[in-house]
Amino acid sequence: MKSDFKTSAWIDALIENLAPDHLEEEIKGDLYELFQKDLGEKGFKAANRNYVINGLGFLAKSFFWRRSNTANSNSFIMIRNYFKMARRTLLAYKGTTAINILGLVVGIASALVILTFIRFETSFDTFHSNAGKIYRVVRVSGKDMNEFRAGISYPVPVAMKNEISSLENIVSMEYFGGANVDVLDASGQTVAMYREEAGFVLLQPEFFKVFDFMDTDFKWISGSPEMALVDPMSVVLTKTMAQKYFGDQDPLGRIIQFRKKYDFKVTGVVNDFPQNTDFPFTIMMSYSSLEVMAGEERLNNWFSVNDTHNTYVILRPGTTKEEMENEIAKVHAAHTPKELHESRHYLLQEFKDVHYDARFRNFSGRTISRETVMALGIVAMFLLLAGSINYINLSTAQSALRSKEIGLRKVMGSNRKNLVLQFLTETFIVVSIATAIGMVISEILLLNLQSLLKFRHVQYNFTDPFVLLSLLGIVIVVTLFSGFYPSLTISRFNPLTSLKNKFSTEMLGGMSLRKVLVVVQFTITQMLVVGTFIVVGQMRLFQNVNMGFNKEAIITARVPNSEVDRIEQLRGQLQAQPFVSSLSFSYTLPSGVVRPRSYMDIGRPEANAMEDYKVFEYEGIDPNYLDLFQIKLLAGRNLMMSDSIGNILINSTLAKALELGSPEVAVGKELKMGDGKRVTVVGIVDDFYSNSLKEGVDNIVMKIAPNDYYTMSIKLTPNREGELMQEKIQAIEKIWTASFPDFVFTYQFFDDNIKAFYEQESRYAKLFQLFSVVFLIIGCLGLYGLITFLVNRKGKEVAIRKVLGANIGNILALLSKEYIQLIVLSFVLATPVAYYVVNSWLNNFANRIDLQWWLFATPGLIVLVIALLVVTTKSLKAANANPVDKLKYE
């Protein structure tokens, strides 16, 4: 009756499998005896529980089993033996080893580069101890709540601070970016002039409480975080700036002049901010200086917003984001009319999203979407995968050559576990070597890719747990992944068949897996090559399409002071230069990244409600403007200096938007500005892209605006022989500096300014090119290895076929047919996926290339041809070999 109760089968199975044979019986006997005893005394449940516990106890003692197993009592000797054998095998098959290592090196090096880059991007501003609690106040507005900005009006943070009690801390700042700086001596004389391109900020002292830069090198060298930024017109410099302006002198108490107008006293010096912060500040002026610089009227204006004026808050514990957003809405509503607070909403953005959400921008201008980070991570994984696949393919293929070794080992008493361990040791050595080389290469790559990836790399730090862990992780994961399958297949060989040399690859189940892996590898490669083609094609479209204006050989410079006399004098002097073909002064350039924009409303004379008006971009120009940029006048006349601001040019998009009819009809029509002033259309210009080609064409209105000339554009004559661009620029600089002696001359080529629109896309294009080459290299290495092996195996078959009259073509077909099929299959698999991905990417752009069939077929063909080249070079050798050499062996 008792024996009707069964013991737990899984425990029995575990013990049967794991316990050494000579101990199995007694263990099971003892366990069973105890079980029977418990059964009588405590019942089945308790008995079975004890059985499991006791059984597991034995498993925990498996260490002692191994020790008592006299067959391999000294595991250290075995491990040493594994390493010795691994070294010998790797040296015996030098070619395969080299291909394996090379493939892994390429994969590991690229993966390390990506990992380092991802790490840099994800480290932004994570070092503030409050990071998880900080929110940025952002502005979402527009009819469909589709305008996302980070700027908030000046009075908003003040009112929030006074009227909301659940705020733990609030800090506002305004980022100016670049500006002119003059260094003054004790008597107030300018001793040096500088033009800085970034780093100026107005900052409240609370900043350093909210953002403490814990765990970085940041610290105060002189001055105090509490006091230095309290008084108006005080400034704190970073160490680098202090050194640049004052050398070794003590900067405290010295004066620097900002924008030729405002004198700031240096009250503190801090260490440079770390690289990975979205607060790229170098010159920090006290926020209270706004009272002097902006004036009361602007500071109390709830309507106007400056997108670089940002506010960060920390909520009191227990306050949720939604509660705070409601509080802010209440404050906003209490101070503003209905139209404003119904169309504009101040919301909160989590601080940790600032680096990832491109919609709101940030001061560093550097954002990366989480999707991009993930996509890069996936690419890194694919790279490791591709390297591992090579290894798997080659070692399973090669195992046929080693079947005799395996057979003999088995006959001599090696068990499966030993063989698996031996192969894993081999893999481990290969992977470790590859990782070491890969690291050196990735270091070199990183240093060279800094400008492409826009980041600073300062050597691997080997005490850094992240670096150590990722290296260890790579070694372990790649070893197990690429070593596991081959070692299992190889150790499964039947010693008898392998010793009889009956063994051939066709018997290996690995053949089909190998095919799958080759297909996977080439599918990824195909997708990347297609991606490269599309991105490069789109870039070419951006660069070559007619933007509606001329951008060649135009130099642009700022005009710091638009006094009419001075500008006319400058115009006269420059036009006298032989290399100046045309010259224009204007408010902005027709297009480009570095360009102030100004928007206003315009409508038909009968316009009444808000929706009757159209928003347009204002461009103040002079009569040369259209001619210099070759913007086409469709109807009417160009503007003259004598035209009042009541006469305007509009572009045809705006003419259409206001339903003015054909250009000819539109000329002479009267329109109404947002402020009620009447204007007359004297001409219609053809559309041009004032934005990047990613967006559509804006409404544009042009006026003569002599007081708004901030930009100077010079069209140069074509370079004649012996002329140097540098000399022309120096000549321009000399004339410019004579007109504006207080300012530093900076210039830019107009086409560079436009290229900057596509900076991100051109980075993508380069990255795609890089990665597709890397994948292609790994894939081809693998193919080369496989075909080498195949050629060796089929040497005799080829020889016999030749003897029987096969020609070279037949033999090439025989050897390469299979791989060509696989690559064609991978093409079929890759195309739909690639189509989907690139199509959704291209949908981001208003102007996009059409997805034509050849954009997919050409990359496919290229990959096929390269693969074919690899396969045929090797097979050709076999096909040309003298059959006698192969056959006389028997």
Next chain:
Amino acid sequence: MPPRIYLGELEELILLMVALLNKEAYGVSITEELKKQAGREITISATHAALHRLEEKGFVKSRMGGASQERGGRRKRLFSITSYGRHALEELHDTRNVIWNLITKVSPS
């Protein structure tokens, strides 16, 4: 001086049980005897581990035998103490006695 004898506390107890049970010493009986005599409850696997260590060190020897119904027809490994084992136990015992005598002479003050 004879070589020192290394015996863990648990090993010593189990060796004593083997000597006590004579001929009938195997995993289950030793575990139970240990509980009865010394109030020590240990798992069966710990007993096995200790027995194998003792055998490796040469204090006990073993043979297979005594299949029975309650063991599902499986034999048990029966342990018996070797002369070296007995010698070791005596040695330990003597050492302790000597030390005990010293303690009685010195204390209590």
